[in-house]
Amino acid sequence: MKIIQYLINGISIGSVYAVIALGYTMVYGIAKMLNFAHGDIIMVGAYISFCVTNYLGLPVVVSILAAMAVCTVLGMLIEALAYKPLRGTPSLAVLITAIGVSYFLQNAAQLIWSSSPKNYTSVVTFQPLRLVGGQLVITGEVIVTIIASIVIMVGLTWFTGKTRTGKAMRAVSEDREAAELMGISVNKTISTTFAIGSALAAIAGVLLCSTVPTLQPTTGSMPGIRAFTAAVLGGIGSIPGAMLGGILLGIIETFSKAYLSPQFSDAIVFGVLIVILLVKPAGLLGKQVQEKV
Amino acid sequence: MKKLNRNQVKNASTYILVTAAFLILQVLSTQGKLNSTTKGFLVPACAYIVLAVSLNLLVGICGELSLGHAGFMGIGAFTGIVVTSLLAEAVPNGVLRLVMGMVAGGVLAGVVGFLIGIPVLRLRGDYLAIVTLAFGEIMKNVFGNLYLGVDENGLHATIKSEGLTLAEGGKMIISGPRGATGITKLSTFAVGFVLILLTLFVVQNLINSKEGRAIKAVRDNRIAAESVGINVTAFRMKAFVVSAFLAGMAGALYAMNYGSITASKFNFNTSINILVFVVLGGMGNILGSIISATVLYILPEAMRGLQDYRMILYAVVLILVMLFTWSPKMKDIISVVTDKVRGVFRKNEKEAASHE
Numbered sequence: 342m343k344i345i346q347y348l349i350n351g352i353s354i355g356s357v358y359a360v361i362a363l364g365y366t367m368v369y370g371i372a373k374m375l376n377f378a379h380g381d382i383i384m385v386g387a388y389i390s391f392c393v394t395n396y397l398g399l400p401v402v403v404s405i406l407a408a409m410a411v412c413t414v415l416g417m418l419i420e421a422l423a424y425k426p427l428r429g430t431p432s433l434a435v436l437i438t439a440i441g442v443s444y445f446l447q448n449a450a451q452l453i454w455s456s457s458p459k460n461y462t463s464v465v466t467f468q469p470l471r472l473v474g475g476q477l478v479i480t481g482e483v484i485v486t487i488i489a490s491i492v493i494m495v496g497l498t499w500f501t502g503k504t505r506t507g508k509a510m511r512a513v514s515e516d517r518e519a520a521e522l523m524g525i526s527v528n529k530t531i532s533t534t535f536a537i538g539s540a541l542a543a544i545a546g547v548l549l550c551s552t553v554p555t556l557q558p559t560t561g562s563m564p565g566i567r568a569f570t571a572a573v574l575g576g577i578g579s580i581p582g583a584m585l586g587g588i589l590l591g592i593i594e595t596f597s598k599a600y601l602s603p604q605f606s607d608a609i610v611f612g613v614l615i616v617i618l619l620v621k622p623a624g625l626l627g628k629q630v631q632e633k634v
Numbered sequence: 635m636k637k638l639n640r641n642q643v644k645n646a647s648t649y650i651l652v653t654a655a656f657l658i659l660q661v662l663s664t665q666g667k668l669n670s671t672t673k674g675f676l677v678p679a680c681a682y683i684v685l686a687v688s689l690n691l692l693v694g695i696c697g698e699l700s701l702g703h704a705g706f707m708g709i710g711a712f713t714g715i716v717v718t719s720l721l722a723e724a725v726p727n728g729v730l731r732l733v734m735g736m737v738a739g740g741v742l743a744g745v746v747g748f749l750i751g752i753p754v755l756r757l758r759g760d761y762l763a764i765v766t767l768a769f770g771e772i773m774k775n776v777f778g779n780l781y782l783g784v785d786e787n788g789l790h791a792t793i794k795s796e797g798l799t800l801a802e803g804g805k806m807i808i809s810g811p812r813g814a815t816g817i818t819k820l821s822t823f824a825v826g827f828v829l830i831l832l833t834l835f836v837v838q839n840l841i842n843s844k845e846g847r848a849i850k851a852v853r854d855n856r857i858a859a860e861s862v863g864i865n866v867t868a869f870r871m872k873a874f875v876v877s878a879f880l881a882g883m884a885g886a887l888y889a890m891n892y893g894s895i896t897a898s899k900f901n902f903n904t905s906i907n908i909l910v911f912v913v914l915g916g917m918g919n920i921l922g923s924i925i926s927a928t929v930l931y932i933l934p935e936a937m938r939g940l941q942d943y944r945m946i947l948y949a950v951v952l953i954l955v956m957l958f959t960w961s962p963k964m965k966d967i968i969s970v971v972t973d974k975v976r977g978v979f980r981k982n983e984k985e986a987a988s989h990e
Binding site: 369375423426427429430431432433434436437438440441442444445447448449451452566569570573577603604605607608611612614615618619622623 | 693699753754756757760761763764765767768769771772774775776778779793795902906909910913914917942943945946948949950952953956957960961962963964
């Protein structure tokens, strides 16, 4: 029974990683940049939701919507101010700018909300589910997280597969120049990608802080790195890959904490990443691109 | 006298500049013109310069993005601490002991670099970057849970969370999450300076040798380099190991400047900071790395008076510098402005000439 309990908890934390990883992977696939500020958008989203419920006393749903709205605007703003002027420059230049943005967000949050951790009240209010005579306890957070991430994944798959904007996004990620020649506005598409990724990050922030309630300016950085690892594990640029990578990472993390060694879970997770990349250099579901001479 | 070529002039000027800076600071320091805070910056600045130059070899010259440089720094730091505290009685001379610790740290970092390089260097680009990130995190995790102590029965080490029980009179050197404590502060500015010279010597000779040209060829076009018979893997490995070795030495120097140090110092943020030094200094530009490491290390420290605002200012400066130096639009604007300024000067010159 224990093993099923761990499995469910692993899937739950993995779903949060998956939602964050989707943001990384979409931005990477389309703008070809590693957006290291993505983890900090999560933190901003969580703070906004915290403020709306605790200071304004508005219902949870409003706080989540507010967090999504603020993060969407923030994501598009960052893209327009910091990343867009650097389009076409070496990826390392954009990477360093993203790191600058990440520092900026963390320190701005520290100025606004101070560095002392806040206690985030979970957005989930219903009682945990007890199965098999109380041996298997599934908390409300776990259920909500898993359902939310399934909805997001299905929605995103439909969006990129069926809608015009989604198709444009896939086209830009496939071949930017060809897409431009077909009349797709690359700038608009990239901006939309950032908007969607940041809105997802806001949801991820709410889900993350509902499970782990301490909220501080550095809340987003470690889950951000984990989710980035998940995106690479699944094959960066691939949407199903990000989901698979996130959930796998969550399961590996929970199991290594439970069965192998609680303090070495980081080493185990990153060790697995190295091994998988050595066997499949483009990640689990990534496309192996043949180099043309 | 044989005429020096451009590279030799550039190299010589780097040495001269570094030596001059060292002499000035040393004179100021002996005359008591530097306060203790500034003196405290000297050794870490030396360590960061070495780290930046060694990472530049990897990122700028070799073209491989590494996000785990602090991992090698950590290996060097903890090895250096262990070696110097074991040799405390055998080698009474502090400087000699420090050098032995640094060499040991560098060698171990180099060996680990070689071992990790065999599998990892098969990857390229962003995938290599993420694997080096993973390596750095693993190193941090391992050192953060390592207990190492010495007593009359010899050296003991464990990674179990309950720690170590040593015999009477034993001494803990590294105690897990609390890190290494009771380090004898052996690092001196002079040793740091010598390490910078050694780094410059190694890296510049490597860059301007046949190997260096091969490494650059691999960076610029791997397939073309391969097709003219360059052993790509061997050269990448060489750069990787040299870079790890130097980072290990710098780590030992850095750690021995403090009374205690924890593994969390060698985290992702430190790796990123070193990368920022390299990119802002100019990829492949050794002197640039030296200057930017110094300036960017001192800048947040010098802004301590601004308290909470200093890191946010640092972030803004970082973003603006990147935008100004890389953005094509900004480059256009800057060139228009400089042309105009030049035009004004020329006009003035012409007018001055016509008046005569």
